[in-house]
Amino acid sequence: MKFAPFSVQQLKLLTWWCDNSPVKDKNGIIADGAIRSGKTVAMSLSYVFWAMKSFDGMNFAMCGKTISSFRRNVLSFLLPMLEARGYEVSYRRSDNVLTISRNQTVNYFYVFGGKDESSQDLIQGMTLAGAFFDEAALMPESFVLQATARCSVAGSKFWFNCNPENPRHWFYEKWINEKQRKEKNIIYLHFTMEDNLSLTEETKARYKSMYAGAFYARFILGEWKVAEGLIYDMFSDKNIIAVPGENELFGSAYVSCDYGTLNPTVFLMWRKHHNKWLCVKEYYYNSRKTHLQKTDAEYAQDLIDFIGSTPYQCVIVDPSAASFITELMKKGVKVIKADNAVLDGIRRTAMLIQTGELMFTKDCTHTIAEFGAYHWDDKAAEHGEDKPVKEDDHAMDAIRYFVSTVMGRTIGTSVRRR
Numbered sequence: 001m002k003f004a005p006f007s008v009q010q011l012k013l014l015t016w017w018c019d020n021s022p023v024k025d026k027n028g029i030i031a032d033g034a035i036r037s038g039k040t041v042a043m044s045l046s047y048v049f050w051a052m053k054s055f056d057g058m059n060f061a062m063c064g065k066t067i068s069s070f071r072r073n074v075l076s077f078l079l080p081m082l083e084a085r086g087y088e089v090s091y092r093r094s095d096n097v098l099t100i101s102r103n104q105t106v107n108y109f110y111v112f113g114g115k116d117e118s119s120q121d122l123i124q125g126m127t128l129a130g131a132f133f134d135e136a137a138l139m140p141e142s143f144v145l146q147a148t149a150r151c152s153v154a155g156s157k158f159w160f161n162c163n164p165e166n167p168r169h170w171f172y173e174k175w176i177n178e179k180q181r182k183e184k185n186i187i188y189l190h191f192t193m194e195d196n197l198s199l200t201e202e203t204k205a206r207y208k209s210m211y212a213g214a215f216y217a218r219f220i221l222g223e224w225k226v227a228e229g230l231i232y233d234m235f236s237d238k239n240i241i242a243v244p245g246e247n248e249l250f251g252s253a254y255v256s257c258d259y260g261t262l263n264p265t266v267f268l269m270w271r272k273h274h275n276k277w278l279c280v281k282e283y284y285y286n287s288r289k290t291h292l293q294k295t296d297a298e299y300a301q302d303l304i305d306f307i308g309s310t311p312y313q314c315v316i317v318d319p320s321a322a323s324f325i326t327e328l329m330k331k332g333v334k335v336i337k338a339d340n341a342v343l344d345g346i347r348r349t350a351m352l353i354q355t356g357e358l359m360f361t362k363d364c365t366h367t368i369a370e371f372g373a374y375h376w377d378d379k380a381a382e383h384g385e386d387k388p389v390k391e392d393d394h395a396m397d398a399i400r401y402f403v404s405t406v407m408g409r410t411i412g413t414s415v416r417r418r
Contacts (some may be wrong), residue, residue: 006197007038008194008195009038009189009191010038010042013029013031013039013042013043013189014045014049016029023184026187027157027158028159028160028187028216029043029160029186029188029189030186030189031161031190031191032161032164032190032191033163033217034190034192034193034221035193035207035219036196036199037191037196037222038195038196038197039189040073040074040161041081042076043159043161044062045081046159047062047132047159048078048087049254049351052105055107055129056105056106057106057399058128058153059127060121061126061132062111063111063112063114063133063139064113064115065113065114065135065139066115067096067111067113067418070111070113071111071415074134086102088100088101098111106274112147114133114143115139115417116140117140119139120142120143123146125150126150128150128153129153129155129156130149131147132159133147133159133160137169155174157397163218163219163222164222164224165384166224166381166384167225170223171223173384176188186221192222193220194382204349207220211354212233213227213233221293226343231396232347232350232353235371239275241362242362244280244364249278249280251315253269253307254269254302254313254406255267255268255319256270256338256401256405257303257316257318258318258398259324260287261287261293262285262287263286263400264394265284265285265294266282266283266284266366266397266403267303267306268281268283268399268402269306276357276361277352277357277407279358279361279364279403281363282365282367283303283366284367296324296326297327299324300324300333305368312334315328315334315335316336316402317338317339318337319337320340321365336403338404339405348400348407349399349400352403370392370394373391374388377389
């Protein structure tokens, strides 16, 4: 594994706690800014170096949104870098404990996931000498408060990194805000992609082309930006094509469904077209307008008719539609439950629309119309939340189910939010 030299900003992050540093007595550090700016690499190394120099036989917390994301985004590069520098490293996946030793010093690093309010229970009762939060803004406040409260060992410090979110987000208001930083005695460093010397100009240009609107401001410019207006404001005529011939479509289809009883029910069929995913056709039934509610059995038959003779991999359904899933399975339809993480799905979908990797035929009229109506909730934004208005969102949800469930793993691998 090869790494470029550290930038000036990364060196500040690496050495702020050292004996000759003028800020060594600070209680912690926050590094925020653009994706791929090198803050996670420098912070994770610095955290371990500090812990091994300052303590022996102590417990430390290393936190990500989930344990699996922390393994992927931090441990995958941290462990070989530590071993290359002479540290002995042992990671027990069964209890998520990283034991690090060098010479006669041994410390224990417990890996936690802070994905929801219940996550605070996992860390309660521990005594820690330090806590490191990767992507702190994606964690609930209760988890971060519980973890920092566990740092009761003399000389313990807090370490946070994140990409920006809404400027009224709890982490911005209670930790990054200048007044709060002074009260908590915390250092703040802001990163851009220029601070990652391993990125070529071509790579930076590629990342810049992947985002638009609020996502560009946050992930590329590193700004705490309110998400407002249309959610997919990057959607345009470039994402719409004429219906291709069957000989231009490749592989088996996927069908994604947003099921409604009083609300509309939507089916979207996806095929590969010139190495892009194309929504080739839609089914859109609104019982409010027809004044005729369909049964699960009728919707299931409509879906079977919608698929017709087209070979398909599976049907992706909103996991809350339990009765509809049961009916489909009774009829022999291959069903998987959708990944329903809303914001992650919106981010992924926006990126694919921006890069032109997600396309729609002009016959998908209801879906295309929803793109012009699907917008952020202004009232939620006032409370620091990114939340879509729950109107005109049925095709949008079906798109998100497909992107997150079928394409999510590939996107997450190629675009790490460091």
